[in-house]
Amino acid sequence: MRIAQLAPLYEAVPPPLYGGTERVIAGLCDGLVDAGHDVTLFAAETSSTRARLEPLGLPLRQRMSRHELAEVSPHLHLKFLADVYERAGEFDVIHSHLDVWTLPFAERSATPSVLTMHGRLDTDYVQAVLPLYPDIPLVSVSDRQRDAVARHRLRWISTVYNGLDLGLYREQPRRASDDLAFLGRMSPEKGPMLAIEVARRTGRRLKMAAKVDPTDVEWFEQVVEPEVGGDVEFLGELDEARKPGFFAGAAATLFPSDWPEPFGLVMIESLAAGTPVVALRRGSVPEVLIDGVTGFICDDVDEMVEAIDRLDTIDPDACRAQAARFDTDVMCARYEAVYNALVEPSAVLADVS
Amino acid sequence: MRIAQLAPLYEAVPPPLYGGTERVIAGLCDGLVDAGHDVTLFAAETSSTRARLEPLGLPLRQRMSRHELAEVSPHLHLKFLADVYERAGEFDVIHSHLDVWTLPFAERSATPSVLTMHGRLDTDYVQAVLPLYPDIPLVSVSDRQRDAVARHRLRWISTVYNGLDLGLYREQPRRASDDLAFLGRMSPEKGPMLAIEVARRTGRRLKMAAKVDPTDVEWFEQVVEPEVGGDVEFLGELDEARKPGFFAGAAATLFPSDWPEPFGLVMIESLAAGTPVVALRRGSVPEVLIDGVTGFICDDVDEMVEAIDRLDTIDPDACRAQAARFDTDVMCARYEAVYNALVEPSAVLADVS
Numbered sequence: 001m002r003i004a005q006l007a008p009l010y011e012a013v014p015p016p017l018y019g020g021t022e023r024v025i026a027g028l029c030d031g032l033v034d035a036g037h038d039v040t041l042f043a044a045e046t047s048s049t050r051a052r053l054e055p056l057g058l059p060l061r062q063r064m065s066r067h068e069l070a071e072v073s074p075h076l077h078l079k080f081l082a083d084v085y086e087r088a089g090e091f092d093v094i095h096s097h098l099d100v101w102t103l104p105f106a107e108r109s110a111t112p113s114v115l116t117m118h119g120r121l122d123t124d125y126v127q128a129v130l131p132l133y134p135d136i137p138l139v140s141v142s143d144r145q146r147d148a149v150a151r152h153r154l155r156w157i158s159t160v161y162n163g164l165d166l167g168l169y170r171e172q173p174r175r176a177s178d179d180l181a182f183l184g185r186m187s188p189e190k191g192p193m194l195a196i197e198v199a200r201r202t203g204r205r206l207k208m209a210a211k212v213d214p215t216d217v218e219w220f221e222q223v224v225e226p227e228v229g230g231d232v233e234f235l236g237e238l239d240e241a242r243k244p245g246f247f248a249g250a251a252a253t254l255f256p257s258d259w260p261e262p263f264g265l266v267m268i269e270s271l272a273a274g275t276p277v278v279a280l281r282r283g284s285v286p287e288v289l290i291d292g293v294t295g296f297i298c299d300d301v302d303e304m305v306e307a308i309d310r311l312d313t314i315d316p317d318a319c320r321a322q323a324a325r326f327d328t329d330v331m332c333a334r335y336e337a338v339y340n341a342l343v344e345p346s347a348v349l350a351d352v353s
Numbered sequence: 354m355r356i357a358q359l360a361p362l363y364e365a366v367p368p369p370l371y372g373g374t375e376r377v378i379a380g381l382c383d384g385l386v387d388a389g390h391d392v393t394l395f396a397a398e399t400s401s402t403r404a405r406l407e408p409l410g411l412p413l414r415q416r417m418s419r420h421e422l423a424e425v426s427p428h429l430h431l432k433f434l435a436d437v438y439e440r441a442g443e444f445d446v447i448h449s450h451l452d453v454w455t456l457p458f459a460e461r462s463a464t465p466s467v468l469t470m471h472g473r474l475d476t477d478y479v480q481a482v483l484p485l486y487p488d489i490p491l492v493s494v495s496d497r498q499r500d501a502v503a504r505h506r507l508r509w510i511s512t513v514y515n516g517l518d519l520g521l522y523r524e525q526p527r528r529a530s531d532d533l534a535f536l537g538r539m540s541p542e543k544g545p546m547l548a549i550e551v552a553r554r555t556g557r558r559l560k561m562a563a564k565v566d567p568t569d570v571e572w573f574e575q576v577v578e579p580e581v582g583g584d585v586e587f588l589g590e591l592d593e594a595r596k597p598g599f600f601a602g603a604a605a606t607l608f609p610s611d612w613p614e615p616f617g618l619v620m621i622e623s624l625a626a627g628t629p630v631v632a633l634r635r636g637s638v639p640e641v642l643i644d645g646v647t648g649f650i651c652d653d654v655d656e657m658v659e660a661i662d663r664l665d666t667i668d669p670d671a672c673r674a675q676a677a678r679f680d681t682d683v684m685c686a687r688y689e690a691v692y693n694a695l696v697e698p699s700a701v702l703a704d705v706s
Contacts, residue, residue, distance in 0.1 A: 068481075071478040072478045072482070074427060075456075078431075078454075078457045079486075082456075082457035082460055082461060085461070086460075100428060101431075103428075103432070103435075104431045104432060104435035104458075107439075108435060124421050125424040125425045125428055128428065128429065129425070129428040
C-alpha cells in the first residue's frame with residue numbers, strides 16, 4: 001500500500017531527546033516498510049527513517065522562539081499540509097499526526113485520510129472544531145481519550161495504542177533496589193510532588209528524571225527544587241540510551257499523573273524493563289496497566305503509599321508480558337487494519353473495532 | 354461576474370460598532386451588486402447586505418472569550434475557507450479578506466483568488482508565511498504597506514485604497530470651532546498621549562472618541578485617564594451615526610499614529626466632513642493626505658504643534674475633494690479591474706498597476 005505519514009515539524013523523527021509522538025511515528029514508519037509497504041514520511045529534514053523521507057526544512061523548535069512557535073508554526077504546518085494534499089493522488093492512504101490542522105484538507109481529498117489524535121481532547125479548540133468534521137476517520141491512542149468528546153458524533157474508527165521498540169528495555173538486566181523512579185515533564189499535572197510524598201511516606205529513595213520546559217521553570221524552582229536533596233535525587237533530562245537502566249534499577253515507577261493522560265509512554269517503558277508501575281487512576285492508565293499484575297492502580301496518594309508495601313507480589317515477567325502488547329509491531333498491524341478499512345470501506349466493521 | 358467575498362467572522366458585515374475591515378467589505382459588496390455583478394458574501398449570519406448572504410454562524414466575538422478567540426477562531430476560519438473553496442467552481446473570482454489563512458486554499462483552487470491584506474505586514478508570522486506563496490494575487494491597502502515585505506518576491510497586483518460611503522460626512526454642516534479631535538483605539542500606537550500634548554501646547558480643547566480594548570484597559574487607566582478632565586474630554590466609543598457630527602465640529606483631527614498604519618479610515622472620514630487632518634508621517638499617511646492642502650504631514654510633535662497655527666490656510670472643500678478619492682465607488686471600480694485582470698490574465702498590466 002502507498003502510505004503517506006505526516007509528522008509534526010517541531011521535532012525530528014525520531015527526536016534527539018524528548019518527543020513521544022515523533023518516536024512513535026519513527027517506529028511506525030520503519031515497521032510499515034518492514035511489512036512491505038511503500039511509505040513516504042513528510043517530516044523535518046533532520047529526520048532519519050527507512051521510509052522515503054520528504055524533508056520539510058528544519059524542525060521548528062531549533063530556530064524559533066516560543067512566541068514565534070505559537071504564531072508561525074500553524075501557518076508553516078498549513079503550507080506543509082497543502083503541499084502534501086496537492087500530491088494526495090500518489091497515495092492510497094494519508095495518515096496525519098498533525099491532528100485538527102489536517103481536517104480542512106482531509107475533508108476535500110479523494111484519497112482517504114486518517115488522523116491519530118495524540119493529544120488531550122478536552123481543550124476549547126478541539127471541542128469546538130472536531131464536531132465540524134463528523135466524517136473524517138479518527139484514531140484515539142486510548143479508549144478513555146475519547147470521553148472528552150463523547151457527546152459528539154465523530155468517526156472514530158479504532159483505538160491504536162502507542163507502540164515503541166522496547167527491545168533494549170527487555171534486555172536490560174534488573175538490579176535489586178528499593179528505589180522508586182519518576183520520569184516525565186516537571187509540571188504540576190505530571191504529579192512530581194505526589195511522587196515525592198509517596199517516597200517520603202514509604203521511606204524510599206526517589207530518583208527523578210525529568211525535563212523542565214521554559215513554562216515550568218518558575219514552578220519547578222519554587223515548588224519542587226526545595227524538596228530535592230537527601231533521598232530525593234534529581235537527574236535532569238535522560239537521553240534514550242540511559243532510560244532502560246534507569247527503569248531497571250527501580251523497585252517501581254511512580255506514575256501519579258493528575259490529568260487525563262491520553263496514553264503515557266513512561267508506563268510501557270517501565271513495564272518492558274520488568275519494573276511495576278504504581279499509578280493514579282487517570283486517563284489511559286486502566287487500559288495500559290493491570291491492577292495487581294503489572295503494578296497498582298490507585299485512587300489517591302494513600303493507596304499509592306499502601307501499594308508500595310505490596311510490590312513483592314508483582315512478577316517482573318508479567319510486566320514484560322504486558323509491555324509486549326505495546327510493541328511497535330502490534331501497533332503497525334493495528335494501523336494496517338485501519339488503512340485496509342479505509343481503502344475498502346466494507347471491511348471497516350470486520351477489521352477495526 | 355460571479356464574485357465570492359469572504360469576510361472575517363469576528364464581526365457582522367457591516368459591524369454594529371467598530372470593525373473597519375467589515376465596513377469596507379459591506380460597501381464593496383453593495384457597490385459590486387449595484388454594478389451588476391452576481392455577488393455572494395460569506396460572513397457572520399448577523400450581516401446585512403444587498404449581495405447573496407451565505408451566513409456562517411454568529412460573529413465570533415459575541416460568544417467567545419479572548420482566549421477562545423485566539424485558540425478557536427483560526428480553526429473555525431479554516432473550516433469556513435474549506436467550505437467556500439469546496440464551492441469554488443460556482444465563482445469566477447474569490448476575494449478573501451481573511452489574509453494569510455486563505456493561502457493554502459487559494460493555492461490549490463482552479464478559480465482565481467485575490468487576498469486583500471488589511472493588516473500590518475511586519476509581524477513574524479506574515480514575514481514567514483507570505484513568501485511561501487509567491488504566486489497568490491495580493492492587494493495592498495496602501496503602497497507603503499508593502500515595504501515590510503519588500504525583500505520578498507510576491508504577487509502584488511494592485512493597491513486598492515479603502516473606500517467608505519462618505520455621503521453622511523459630506524452632508525454634515527461644519528460648526529466653527531477651535532477644538533481638536535482624536536478618534537481611534539486607546540492604545541499606545543495610536544498616539545492618544547501625543548494628541549493630548551499637541552492640544553495642551555496649542556491651548557486647544559481636545560475631544561477624544563475611542564474604544565478601549567480589554568488589553569489596553571490597564572494602560573488607559575494608568576496613563577491616559579489621569580490626563581482626562583478640563584480641556585481634555587473623553588467621550589468613549591461613538592457609533593457610526595455620531596461620527597460625522599464629531600468630525601464636523603472640530604478645527605482639525607489629530608492623527609498621531611505612531612506605527613505603520615496600513616490605511617487609516619479616520620483620515621478619510623475627517624476629510625469628508627471638511628475637517629483637515631494633522632498627522633505624523635507614518636505608514637499610509639502620505640498617500641491619503643496632501644501636505645498643506647488637506648492638513649499637514651509632520652515629522653514630530655513640534656511640527657504638529659506648529660501646524661495647528663496654520664489651519665486657516667486649509668480649504669474644507671479641498672479636504673472633501675480629496676475624500677472623494679476614497680469613496681466606495683472608486684474602490685469598487687478598482688476591484689473590478691483587479692477581478693478582470695484575474696479572469697483574463699493578459700489584462701493584468703493594462704488594467705492594474
